[in-house]
Amino acid sequence: xxxxxxxxxxxxxxxxxxxxxxxxxxxxxxxxxxxxxxxxxxxxxxxxxxxxxxxxxxxxxxxxxxxxxxxxxxxxxxxxxxxxxxxxxxxxxxxxxxxxxxxxxxxxxxx
Amino acid sequence: xxxxxxxxxxxxxxxxxxxxxxxxxxxxxxxxxxxxxxxxxxxxxxxxxxxxxxxxxxxxxxxxxxxxxxxxxxxxxxxxxxxxxxxxxxxxxxxxxxxxxxxxxxxxxxxxxxxxxxxxxxxxxxxxxxxxxxxxx
Numbered sequence: 427x428x429x430x431x432x433x434x435x436x437x438x439x440x441x442x443x444x445x446x447x448x449x450x451x452x453x454x455x456x457x458x459x460x461x462x463x464x465x466x467x468x469x470x471x472x473x474x475x476x477x478x479x480x481x482x483x484x485x486x487x488x489x490x491x492x493x494x495x496x497x498x499x500x501x502x503x504x505x506x507x508x509x510x511x512x513x514x515x516x517x518x519x520x521x522x523x524x525x526x527x528x529x530x531x532x533x534x535x536x537x
Numbered sequence: 538x539x540x541x542x543x544x545x546x547x548x549x550x551x552x553x554x555x556x557x558x559x560x561x562x563x564x565x566x567x568x569x570x571x572x573x574x575x576x577x578x579x580x581x582x583x584x585x586x587x588x589x590x591x592x593x594x595x596x597x598x599x600x601x602x603x604x605x606x607x608x609x610x611x612x613x614x615x616x617x618x619x620x621x622x623x624x625x626x627x628x629x630x631x632x633x634x635x636x637x638x639x640x641x642x643x644x645x646x647x648x649x650x651x652x653x654x655x656x657x658x659x660x661x662x663x664x665x666x667x668x669x670x671x672x673x674x
Binding site: 459462480 | 552582638643
């Protein structure tokens, strides 16, 4: 599944990084601890988090993640959006909390 | 090949820059992707340790045919108890640093896990040196 397909399926908001919308997604990872994501997330996963600062993009880029999904209507900081555009890694948004959006994505990947 | 980067304590904005540059160089050298990932994880953690705990630091990278050696040296408070610092989950990071999602006590354990060899030298009140080595095969 590609990032834009996930956006369409789940009605996600696209904040930035539009050039990366055709990235292929391998699965997802949910965590708000940056070291945890650094150590354990896998390439091409979508990262579900409530962290909005720009270190999120440093990690997304270093780990070659497919996209970042901010939960509960959170919005990325301006410099986070800029990094997302530079790295072509989209930042997406949802009104749902992490548990619910993770559940929906898990279902999409296992249907 | 040698690369050097400076790190400023407290400068979270540029945290990850040395890791990103090293990643690019290793990709150009066609190093195995799995090894690049390990190096990047370890270096990023070492960078964040300097940013979160020290006043300033330097990253010295040396790449030769069969290995990469990275020395991260900082001027900072040093580590009073290395065994405790190596323990997963133990952290002395400030509350504001923890709120950013850092300071989970996984930094040094992540470095150890992702390097072939790691050395740590520290002096309380002076600073800390972390040396990391990864072989390419």
